Structure formats: structure tokens, C-alpha cells
Amino acid sequence: MPTEAQKTDTTISDSRAAPAQLAAAVTAGLRDRIDAELIAFLETHSRNLVEIGPEAAPLAQVLVDFLRAGGKRLRPLLCYWGWRGAGGADEQAILTAAASLELLHAFALVHDDIMDASDTRRGRPTVHRQFTTLHDRSRWHGDADLFGTGAGILVGDLYLMLSEAMLHQCDLPSHTRNTLRGLLTAMRVELAGGQYLDLVGQAQQEFSTATAARINRYKTAKYTVQRPLQIGGTLAGATPEVLAAYSEFGMPLGEAFQLRDDLLGAFGNHDSTGKSTMDDLRKGKPTWLIASAWHHADPVQRRRISALYGNPDLDATHAGELREIIIATGARDGAERLITTHTERALHALRTAPLAPEARAALRELAHAATTRTT
Template sequence: MTALPDQGYRPVSRADADGSLAMVEDRLEDFVAQRCQVLLDVSPDLAPVTEMVRHLAHGGKRLRASFCLWGWRGGGGDGQDAAIDGAAALELFHLAALVHDDVMDHSATRRGSSTAHEAFAARHRDEILDGDAADFGTGAALLIGDLCLTWSDELLSHAVVDPSRRTAVRGVYDLMRSQVMAGQYLDMLEQARPGTRPHESRLVLRYKSAKYTVEHPLLLGGALSGASADVLDAYRRFGVPVGEAFQLRDDVLGVFGDPARTGKPVGDDLREGKKTLLVLAALERADVVQRRLLQRHLGDPGLTDRAVAELQDVLVDTGALADVERQITQLTEQGVEAIGAGAVPKSVATGLAELALSIAGRTA
């Protein structure tokens, strides 16, 4: 496998002052290695699968783990092992979502390397196997995603918590998984429907990404620590707007991001024709010429760099980019205000505010 490039950005600031994220990293690496050995004991032919899973599990922002750890701290948790297991389980669930999402989006790269389905399609061609290489790659990626999903559930089951908290922990985790799948389907549906539906696009943004990036990891950490109802409510009021700000920033980076930092070609979202709120804002404000340009180029997989630049100009000239930037700022401020309202310990509220500002202004 191609070596994973340096991920650079790790938005934790002093969130990892106690080394918790490093412990999550170690736990994830050890757990995945153990489960990969189970596969290798079945057959050495599974070596490419284990290599890919270990490759995918290395690096990344660890945002969900960070929010889970902060949620645990804010609840006054003792005995860190449960929080470490919960945070690592979230990262495995995220891997499953990424692998499946790349298949659905036909993405060629992720974090600067080939996506799972592309890598296995290439392996099929290199080894001159029978059948269709793309189908083989898709099948392998789906199984790898399913493995990560299964192992995520298994890892969460290892989290040692007070028996009285288990129902709450499972409740958060199960709700998160169901809502992400619902958001994924709604995203597929919106891309397939003609026309634009801003309300539905906002719904996709919230359930496919925003809630499971911030709110649910916070609530999981809170449930693991036995946080009070007031603290959990503060997490919700913080998590939803900050999660939406995160996804809006992601949409901006999908069009304007530096490939060297995002790990994906510039304009990939435009080639996929994603109906993000950024694109919808441009369509709503565009004049006749701008609208024709958007309609002609959006969703063109062969979009040239010049055409990408033309679309970027439309997004800027219509004020769509500025509008999304204002929304990111407003949502982040809303979350920061909510977390500082008093229910959450000051040190945790400060850490979460720092993390919110960091992800709102990130460049990767």
C-alpha cells in the first residue's frame, strides 16, 4: 500500500494535554492488529484486506475521538479506559462510513491515497483476475466497511462502565448509527432528484455528518461518564450548530481546498455535482449566464481545472461563498455561547470552544 502522507492538521490544541488521543491511537492500533490476525488465521489471501484496514486506521483528524473525550471529561468521568474504548470505537465507525461513502461518491482518493475500492480494482487488474475489476473493488470496499462497522460495535462492547450506564451508552451509539444511515440515503436521494431543495439539503448536512461528528461523540462521552441531564443538554445545544459549521467548512474545502492539505483533487465536489448549501446558494443568486455555467458543468466527471476555476468565480461573485462563511461564523458562535452558559465545567467549556473555532477555520 502507498504510505499515508502526513496529515498535518490535528485540531486538538490543548485538548490532548493529558495524552488521551495518543492512548486512543494505541488502542485502535492494537485492536485492529488483533482482529486482522483473526483474518490472517483464516487465509493468507486476506493480507491485502488487513493491510488496507490498518492503512485506513492510521492518521486522520480524530475529531470524533476528541469530542468523545471532552464529553467524558465534562461529565466528571473517572477511569479513563471506557472513554478510550468509546473514542476508538467512534473512529472505527467513521472509517466504515468513509469507505462506503467513497464507493457511493465514486471517489478516487482519500487523504492523498487511493480509496479502498480503487485500490482493490487496481489489484484485480494487476493480478489479471477474472471478472470486472470495478465490481471486485466495490465488493472488497463494502466488506472492509462492514468489517470496520462490526469491529466498532465489538470495541464499544469492551468499554467497562457502570452497568447503570450501559443502556444510555448503547442508546446514543445506536441512534447515531441509524441517523447516519438515514442521512446517507437522503443524500443519495437528493443527488438523484431533479431541481434543488435547500431544506432537504440542510437535513442531509445535519444527519449525514453534523450530528455524528460533534453531538453524538459528546453525548457518548457524557453517557460513559454518567454526565448530568444539564450537561448533556449543553452538549446538544453546542453539538448541532458546531457540527453544521464543520460540514459547511467541509463543503467549502471540497471546492476551494488545497489538494496538498485535503488529500482530494480541487473541485471534486463539483465533479460529483453535490448539491451542497454552497452550490444551492449560488444557484439561487445566479444570473442567467452564471446559472447556465453551473448547470452545464456541475456533475461533469471530466471537469477541467479551467472549468473548476470558472465555477469558483461564480460561487464567489454570487455571494454564495460569503454567505456560507457567515453561516459558519454564526453557527460556531452559537455553539460557543451554548457551551459557556454554565452547566459544563469551565475548563471543558473552554476546550470545546477552542476546538469549535479550530474546526470552523480549518484548511484540511
């Protein structure tokens, strides 16, 4: 027979498990619901593009296919649980609003791939490369790369405009949407500013952990975690305390997420990530990982970093040499420790946040998935 203490422990365990099980069940089906919302919305607008002229059919097809090709849907999921954490119910309006953030993210990815001259995304050719191939295969006049870049910019622009349109078609009070406008503007400006810092960092080849952390803060932490949570919370009428809790949870989690991304960019598996593990090294991305390696490197290692990092002709052998330096200087282990530290800070903030229990459980699982992922 169980003792009274064992009975109490079981009751506590069950009471904690119930919100977690509920959250897991909701989140499991949420991605499919978001995807269905996105594809239905995009298919309507892709038909409108084809009506402009049959030549626009490839543009319309890419618009839908890029979203079909995958994605973590992290920003919509965080937006949804930001709403639920503030007391919002599961309803169509928040699903539409949350899905609109994935279109904003698609805009950012397509333009980011153009700026980085990336060849693959999600295991497929990047959008601008698909249009370059279309130009080549069609034997059209002019520069195929320039055509691909132009068409890719248009696809990104369409996602940006359609994200706004999708948000405004959701059934939410106009005053709520007006309150949201400031947050969305901040999110977009922070994203653009962080992206520019990233470009400058590549151009300057400044190996600074402080600069890398600032880029991570604006390009990723705010845009990926903090703002989606706050948008969901604002739509649900969250209190200032809840919005502050979303910042305390979201910022360290976003920084951990970016550090994991940097590690995958250098050490990941192409088959898992769907992206080249050479891009960051060849472009000279101003990551915390390389800045830490530089800081701890000896003179010989620094000379090799200077010679190899950011070299567009970097081959697999020299990429391996760079990875060995990152490991030898302790930068890879340091990034893992920092991920753990940031994640623990985020989870500590979550434990004390004034949120609905099922939302707290869902956010805890999303934090784990975001920081331990292999894709």
C-alpha cells in the same frame, strides 16, 4: 507596581488560563493514545483475518493502514471531552469507548467513497481503488472495479462490526452500555438517513439551501458533534441539563464544520485535504454552497451551473468557471458568514453550559480547530 485592578485582572486571566492549558496538554496527547488503542485493536483482528487464509492478508493490511493514514479523530475527542465535561475522570474505559467511534467513522468513510466513486482519501487511493489495483496487478479474472467495490464494502462492514466489539470490551457497567445503545442506534440511523438524502440530492439536482441544511444536520452535525458528546456524557452519567447543553453546542458547531468541509471541497488544496477538489463538483453534491449560488445567480449563471455542476467529465477549466460563479454570487462569502454565525452560537451555548472548566476549554479549542481548518 501593579494596581489592585491589574492584580485582579491577572488573577482572573490566570484562572482562565489554567483549565485551557490543562485541556490543551490532555488533548495533545489524547490523539496518540487513541491511535495506539485503535492500532493495537485492529492488529489483533487483522491477525485473525490472516489465520482464515493467506489470501486475506491484503484485507488485513488495508484494515490497519487506513487508520494509520491519518484523520482528525474529532469524534473520539468530542466523546472523551463529553465524558470529562460530565465529571468523568481520565481512565482507560472512556478511551476505548471513544476510539470505537473512529471505527464507526472509518466504516462511513469507506462506504462513502464507494458511493461517490472517489479516487483519493487522505492523500492515498481510496480503499476500493486499492483493491481494484490489486486485481489488475494480479491479473485475476473478472471485473476489477467490481472486485474493488466488493472488497471495499467488506472493509467498511468490518469497521462497523469491530466498532461494536471495541465498545463492548471497554470496562464499563453493563447498565451504562445498555443506556448507550439507544444513542448509538439513533446516531447510525441519522447517519444513514442523511447519507440517503445526500444521494437523492445528487440525483434530483435540487438546489435548495433548506434541503442542504437538512442533510448537514443529519449527516454531519448530529453524527460528528452532538452524538459523540452525548455518548461521552451518557457514559459518565450526565444530567439532562448537560446533555441538552451538548445539543445546543453541538448542532451549530456541526453545521459550521460541514460548511467548512463544503468550502474545502470546492476551494481547498489537494495537498492539504488529501482529497480531490473536483469530486463535489463532478458528483453534483447538494451542498449549501451551490444552493446559495443558484439562489443568487442570474439566468446566464444558472444555465452554466445546470450545464457544469454534476458533470462527471468536468475539467479543470470548467471547474474554475463554477468556482468563479460561486464567488460572484456571494455564496462563498455567505458560507463564511454562516460559519461565523453558527460558531458564535455554539460558543455562546458553551459559555453557559454546566461543564467542568477544563472540558469547556477543550471544547472551545476543538470548535476553533473544526471551523478554521484547512484539511
